[in-house]
Amino acid sequence: MARRGSRRRFLKRGTSEMPAKKERGWFARWFRRLVLSGVIASVLGVIFLGLAVLFAARSLPSYGQLRATQNAQTIVVRARDGTQIAELGPSFGKWLDSSEIPEVMKEAMVAVEDRRFRSHFGIDPIGLARATYVWATGTKRFGATSTITQQLARNIFLNSNRTLDRKLREAVLAMALESKFSKEQILELYLNKVYFGGGAYGIDSASRKFFSHPATDLSTAEAAIIAGLVKAPSRYSPTADVQAAVSRANVVLRLMREQERISASEADVDVSAVKLKEDRAQNSVRYFTDWALPQLDLLLPETFEPIEVWTTIDIGMQQAGTAAIKANVPGNTQGALVSLDRDGAILAMVGGTDYVSTSYNRATDALRQPGSAFKLFVYLAALEAGYTPEDRVKDVPVTIDGWSPRNSGGSYAGEMDVRTAFAYSKNTVAAQLGNEVGFGTVASMARRFGITSPISTFPSMVLGSSEVRLIDMTRAFASVSEGGTSVEPYGIVKVTTSDGDVLYQHEDARRTQLVPEYVAAGITDLLQTAVNTGTGKAAQIGRPVAGKTGTTSSNKDGWFVGFSSGITTGVWMGRDDAKAVAGLQGGRAPAQAFAAFMRYAVKDRPITKFDTELQLPEWQLEPDEEYYYGDPDDYYYVDEQGNLIEPGRLQPEPGTLPFPVEGENIPGVQPRREGDPAEAADGAPQAASDDFLNRATGRGPGQTRPPPTTNSRRVPQPGQPDQMPAPGQQN
Template sequence: MRRLILWGLALALLAALFVGLAVAFAARSLPSFYQLQATQVGQTIVVRARDGSEIVELGPSYGQWLSSEEIPQVMKDAMIAVEDRRFRSHFGIDPIGLARALYVAVTDDTRVAATSTITQQLARNVFLNSNRTLDRKLREAVLAVALETKFTKEQILELYLNKVYFGGGAYGVDSASRKFFSHPATRLSTAEAAIIAGLVKAPSRYSPTADVDAAVDRASVVLRLMREQGRISASEASVDVSAVNLKEETGQNSVRYFTDWALPQLDLLLPETFEPIEVWTTLDTGMQRAATASIKANTPEGAQGALVSLDRDGAVLALIGGTDYVQTNYNRATDAMRQPGSSWKLFVYLAALEAGYTPEDRVVDAPVTIEGWSPRNSGGSYAGPIDLRTAFAYSKNTVAAQLGNEVGFGTVASMARRFGITTPVSTYPSMVLGSSEVRLIDMTRAFAAVATGGSSVEPYGILKVTTASGELLYQHERAREVQLVPDHVAAGITDLLQTAVNTGTGRAAQIGRPVAGKTGTTNSNKDGYFVGFSSGITTGVWMGRDDNARVASLQGGRAPAQAFAAYMRYAVRNRPIEEFDTDLQLPEWQLEPDDEQMFGDPDDYYFIDEQGNLIEPGRPQDQGEDYFPYPDQPGGGAGVGPGEGDRPRLPGQPPRRPVGQPLPGDPAPDAPAAASDDFLRRATGEGAEQQQQRQPRQPNPPPPQ
């Protein structure tokens, strides 16, 4: 027993010596009070709109540094009461509090409760991270004791109250007071001090701007502890915390959806830096306000709405991820994957137009079954034979199904990928009606590519990044454009999209100038879509419920189209009216059959008259009145164009006549040969004797000039 006691004392002395040396070394290496006062935690980011105006400041926000004498005593008492009641008596670590926490953990079989003192919290906030490991707790304890040996209690409390995080980016009591109450911390009341002191435990949970009731309940706990510890009177403890005037949040609600999407891109765009920076974005504050108002005014009750608006170069002008950022910060514009409904038919018709269809081509709207799937039109009616333009304008599902089946569902999926759809795309027949889930920003990007005449568009939100002193860290460079479809395909789909707004399902999107767009509604009205463009601005709108439940009367041609129109009237008000280019300059292989398409230019041919005389090309004026260069006219000669029989047929090109098959107007099969024997002898240069020795043969046409 004596040996155990002696060894125990020896080990205790060694441990005390080790701790003492650790504390001495830590205290010696600690920065001075003024150095700690000058250091800041984290990086401040000022976000600016495209016009340079400041729209939000993110990261740590520091108010005025308040000395111990300037900090109200009620603020000090509130913090000590709720965070460290024995702050004035311990040496950085609270042995009594630690022993009580261990006893509770043993008797109640629960985890050890938080036992950090104010000094330990200061050490953790300034020097360490928040990992809950034994190593970190031991270092925290050593640093806390070192702080107590180097600084006075008032200095420690001053550092703590000026550096602790209170939520919402606010560091220090002055920043928190200005953020929540719109006045400096030197004017804090008892109730306001109780609210701020209650934030330290869980800044996001008890923030008065996020949950007023939770903040009031927590402040009441702080006031009760202050009363129990004799720091305030009973009358002061009974103040009405709910009567405190809180600062209203302005201009930061919907903008945060945009910053949540754009700012994470800085990790890829910038080298690692911790200095304050300014981020110049593409956001237009007026358009953002208009977008917010249009979504709030038109979204059905109980549903959510999202909007993305792109300029012709891909710059994001406005972005709304929900009806209220404070209630839910989930970004439905960039993260949510929902079915686009009939707006997906954009890719079906793009594939059909590329395969050779034109807006005037006739199709049949009738019941159809493809691989056991039988699509139905909205309303259950069928129009019979109609043109492609009408089928698209009135969103005929049966026609889209037939087109998708004809061009191939894989072709439609490839077209969607080509235009920027990044989510998985199925190739089942029902995919033509928008059964594959997509992101709103991707669909808006696809329509923006159509608006640019078929050129690729890459959405972006950051123009440049500078330091606080103006040094340029990043400058946006426009992405290389790629032509996704031929011009005539882009013109054709624009024709269809414009008709859908003028006379079809998207009439609610009209704004008094040319608009092209497409509606989309999913089964049971779970999703409503409208995406369209006008005057160089492309905007997509989605509405629906987060739980994917049905929304009464939600259709793409109603609320989403109305929200689109309300926003676009403001967005394009200062832009010139632009007419759409819908003039289809079809490629040669897709033109209607005519003489020149079938036979080429007459000047490229050699003709032979009835007497076998060679007619030189390009000189019809030298011939008599009986000259007819075309074979389908009376007396016309037979001609063979250069390489006509060898040219391969392109996809969708009208079939050429088989070799040997006469065309209308060709001579009858038993008609005499066009060339006489005398002409053959003169043309080949052979003598009469040689010609008589040869067997008769048909002449080859002379080579082209």
């Protein structure tokens, strides 16, 4: 019995343990297979990587060829007369052999960029493992730092795209470089080719740019500044932000001290005491090159060969524009100027008072309120709707949708013509005209003339409450100068290779008629009057000038935009923080700067008079309906009872007929007297006198048909009867 029980226990125990053993065996087998697969995959990967590195190393250029290659494109910028105004792109300085490079420069670069440079084989396994661990255990994205060798491979052979494919190729090329060249050769290549900002490639170019001496004379502090630039050349550039450059250099010195590359005494230097080179090469023409050169990406196919860019800039005008802005801008205020030729060629562009202090281009990028300069579009819309400069308007207090505009002086002049209202920039008249033609119509007119920024359609928009760019406003006035045809600003005439082969040639843009010529003539009449007798008197230069001032509320912005002898120039002044500037008005400093520049700009051009002769269209030459009819007191009419009422009388006299009948004596009817209406040709009585009929039909004495008149039609407003007002009256 005992043996049988033992057997049962054995069988029972055996049946429970057998599945567990099978499960463990299955797991072990698959684990061994996995390890074996991993080992095989790793071996194959190593073999593949080795072959890739081998083939890459065999295809690498020689050391001499790598020294001779350039990393970036050189661009020579020329003015319209061919004079070189800028050279952009790489500046490599003198090539320094490894023995000529200061040791402190080498150690600074290794300390901040690749501390294990002298021990790894092109990629840093320790750094890669640490980056992987940080990525797997935290929330930071995966971001292993490239070694010096990887950076060199990227700078010479690859681009900066952050893709897995590029990183893999970068690693292969880095290991190929390590297999073919020594560490000293790699470091020499790197220090002579890495980019340090401002167009400087290599430490010698950077040293000369920032410290005015060759890299062989670099001090510890200077080496730390240069080494700190590699991470972000624009952010840490000492010419852009001295404090940022100093802070970054102190980080480099601390790393060098921690890695025992320099002693504590060597690390204890005052970086802020380093004397930086004063950069005089950055002048106002850089505002123009910063605007124009990015357009090459659209104008040219991808090319890395040196090129020459021929521009529209006139050197003399550029200098005159810079001087005019600096001489007239109020204290602590910025100024900008744009000048266009007839075809849209930019002759001068000043984006601020000092490019070195601030490279922000206020001529092309700043959005500011134009004030009354925006009335150009209000009056263009009114002229197109039928107004003429001679039409009568009223400068009186008005309220439109709860908004009550006020004139600059707070006074109102009453009735005046359109020309005078524009010349003296009457806000109430502009508001009435904008309301009459429609604020949407005014906005559309601004769009038509090249305003690209958003435009509101609130009533206050007629006074320039919507922000605009100076270059856009100048373009709009240039289109007026060209008789209402479109003008497209451009700055690049052609692009050639260094051998003279033409890669791009500017072609004139297709011109479109934005408004009829008579409208352009009418607005030119108004603009000329504004300079001759109105708010723009300070812009006079001894020859015909047409233009408009603009001043915003609290004197935050001052504008003057105008043209003469085919050159259109816009000037803006104000503070970048949009604070008020005491005494800043468009008719003062901006107009004075305009005049100072334009006297130089037009000195070699013939004096030309403006075409302000209004050749009105046929529909405006026809007399208004109410001019035909005249005043009710001047002609006969039939009253509600059917009685014919003669001029000046409200109703017929008792016992008389409304008109005499010759040859018949009817009781109660008086005979015709001298001065009564004459007979018609057929002997029938004439209802009105010849004099009245002549006036009513537009004839003068002896005329046989109505003479041309400039009386204009009006645009009926929604909710108002479609009725034409009498001449001299306003709806």
